[in-house]
Structure formats: structure tokens, C-alpha cells
Amino acid sequence: MQGVEVLSASFSYHTKPFHVVAKEGLQTHYLLRLQTEGRCRTRIDGALVPVEPGDLMLYAPDMPYELHVEEEERGNGRAVASGDYFVFFRGAWADEWWKQKPRPVKMRVSLDEALVPLWRQMIAEHRRQSEQSAMLLDYLMRVVCLTVDRLCSEQRPMKGNAFLAYRMKNYIEERATTLFQLKDLARHCNVSVSRAVHLYKQFFGKSIIQYAQEVRLKVALERMLYTQTPLEVIAETSGFPSYTYFYRVFKKEFGVSPQQYRSERSGALET
Template sequence: MTTNILFCGYSYHTNGYHSQHKSGYPSYLFRLQTEGVCEVVVKGKKMEIEKGDLLLIKPGDHYELLVNADQKSGDYHLVCEGTWVDEWWNRSEKPDVSRIDLEDKLLVLWRHIMIEKRRPATSQNEELTSYLLRALCITLERAINETVPSINVPYTVTRMMRYIEEHATTAFKVDDVARHAGLSISRSVHLFKSSVGKTMIEYALEIRLSAAIERMKYTSLTLEQIAEDCGFGSYPYFHRVFHKKYGVAPGVYRRQEY
């Protein structure tokens, strides 16, 4: 299946801007607001777009963009087409506008595509840009889905889970997680435990243990180094946590399994 990136870039408007496609946008458009505000009209509906808003337009959609002269507006945008994009779009409902987290890994992926598209045509790797586009689409889809609270897991809890997953192998603190979610420590602790069924530290320990087992399986690192790399701080603590979980010492587990 094909993918084709027609344009990928970043814009920052300070003196006003207006564009319109009343007869329908010709391709798929992804637009992520990163700074300031603007207004859009999608399928006849006027909306104010703020930082963190992701706009998704499909071919044929009526689309207008307006940045007033007294406003500032910055956004990443990408225009694409192809049979793979068609299939991705049609497999689930895509809201016109979603509020998502402006995570570095998402913006880095977007910038990677921008850099690749700046290369001379003879130097561009179509296979690489195709996979980067697919990765961006799937990452955006996940970001959209995670902003929709499920019955058991509110969006704020999902944000806390993602933060812990990213920082589990470092010495993060509970108040770091609470601050990331915009909650008090007591509220974040209670909400996380009631939604996930375990404490933040217990959740982090599961991730650390999984990372440790991967290193035990695929590397020749010492158990002391693995304990440090995976966020346990010391081997005795790693030994205690591991033995409690698996019933054997890390060294015994490594010899038995691998």
C-alpha cells in the first residue's frame, strides 16, 4: 500500500493569515497547534484552536484557517495521501479536533519527517518517509484515544501512567507525576490506586522488573549494573523486589531461564 507526503512543515504567523478550501481540501491534512490561537472552519463549523489541539481533515472537507492580525499562531502541519492512509483513516472514527499532549516524542517524529522532506529529491528515502508517516499516524491515533476517558481510567490517570512508563527507570517522585497530571499529590495517589488497582510505585516496579529481565536475557551486563540501569538504585533492593515477585534471586532466575 502506498503513502505520499505532499508537504510537511512548521508555520508561525504574527501578522495575520487566511486560507480557504470551500470546495473541499484535496488531501489529508494533519495540523497540530503548538503556540497561540487561531480559528478554523471545518465542514461549516467555526472553532477556536488552542495549544495542543490536533486538527484532522480528510479529502473533500470544507476547510478555512484564520489567524487574526493581533494573534500569534504556531503549528506543525502535514499533507498526505495514499492507499495506506485511506485504510488507516477508515478503520476508526477521526474527530475533527482533539486536544492531545504535546509530547517530545511526537514532535520529534514530526520534525524527522520535515527534515527528510527537505532533502533533494535524489537523496530522499521514500521507504523511510513512508514508515515515518505510518508511525506518525498511529502515534496521533493513540494520542487521540488516550484523551477519551474510558469507564475505568480517566484521562488524568492515563497521563500519569504514560509519565511513569517514560520515567520508571529514573528516580522520579510521586509529586512529579502529580504535577504532570495537574493534580494534588493526595488526589493523584487516590485516583491512580482506585483506577489502576495498584500504587504508582508498584506500577513503576513492574516496569523496572520487566526492563531488568530484558537486560538479563539479551545482555551480559552484571546484575549490579542492571539494578542501577533499571532504576532500583542498588542491587540489594533489586534482589529483594525480584525475589518477592518471582520467588528466586535474580542470579538464579538468569541461570535457570537463559
């Protein structure tokens, strides 16, 4: 096996407690797992640590793997709600890639960068199960691995306004599915509301509300494509105040209704 074999690639959304303990590791394959919504916990260096939206986990075959998805406080009480992209893979190229340099078990990445679109393409190709798809998956997996390395090398400690701006961005990604208010974000970052609004727009070129809505739409899209959850429930649990509002925002963004989009895209993924 000279390249990379993708064994499984998908999006997982948990609404019930979920636990995995593999003390001897995954044995034969590597795992990349990107948390996109909600929280869970994993064990690193003997301690259980939180995994939040934007946390990417990397596991080699011989590394112990432990994951716990449990109830957490949500807007309407305690519930289980955790979403992630994952891919299991193996092969000679993967072995060489892993040996090249040490990598963290958990690293922070932006959910609006190139990694998520690549992952979605891998999922679509994996579902096709053709010879051509296997070749495409080989190259896509290499691109994902090299993209992870680039993101890792580009990470730098941030100070001052940049640190505050990205702290706000992380807060939005972690809480977009709840109806948080600007004052909550400002309090979390220890700045005034006006300061938070101005600083975020200065760094990212869009408002806090605009980005929160983008994240909510991405969460809704993932659930629409990869789960059978009713659209009304998706709207509510993705952070929209009502299905009517979600419908209006969705159609404005994509030009079709949520139902039409789900039907067309789900069919395309299955071909």
C-alpha cells in the same frame, strides 16, 4: 501508489493575519495540523471554534477546510503569533488508514509526547529530497498516523485531581510565551497557589516553572530552526524576560549558545 507520499511537511509561524477557506476540501490530499503556539480558529460542523496549543486537526481530501489566524491579546498588546506543524500527504495506505474508523476533526494531544519529534524528523527528511528520504517519509508518515490513532484511543474523561492537573498543564502550554504568574494559573483553575504547586509536582514530577521553561525553550527552538527571526526577538516572544536570561538558560540546557545551535542545526536540516 502503494504507500504514502508526503507532499509537504514543515513548521509555520504566522506574524500576520492568515486565512484559508477551501469549502470543497483539499481535493487530493490529507492534512494533519498541530497547533503549538498561539491561537487560531477553524470551522467544524458549521461553527468557528478556537484552536489552541495541543490541538491536532485531521482533514480528509473531501472535508471542508477553513483556518483563520488573527490578532489576539498578548502580554504587550494585540498581535498575531501562531505556530503549527503541518503535513500534507496522500496514497493508497493513507486511504485505507482513513477508512478504518471515524476520527475527530480536532483532538487534544500533549506537546511533550512522541508526535513532535516524529514531525521534526519528517521535516528534516522532506528537505533532503532524496530517494532514501522518500522511503523514510513513507514509514514516518505511517508511524505518525498510527501514533495519532493510539493517542485518540487512550483519551479518557478525567475527573478530580487528574482533571485539575491536566487543566494546569494545558494552561501552561497555552500561555507559556507570556509572563504569567502562578496566581494567574491558580485563579484559572480555582485553587490556591500552594495547592496548584503541590498538585502539579505530584502528577508530573516537575514544577510549574520548570515545565513553563521547557515549553518556552521548545517554542524558541522551533522559531530558531524554521524561521529567520532574530534571536533577540525569539527570546522576547517565547516568554523569556530578556535575551541575557534566554542565553543563560539555553546554554545551560544545550551546552552551546543559541547562535551556534541555530547555525549547526539549520545546516544539518539543509543537507
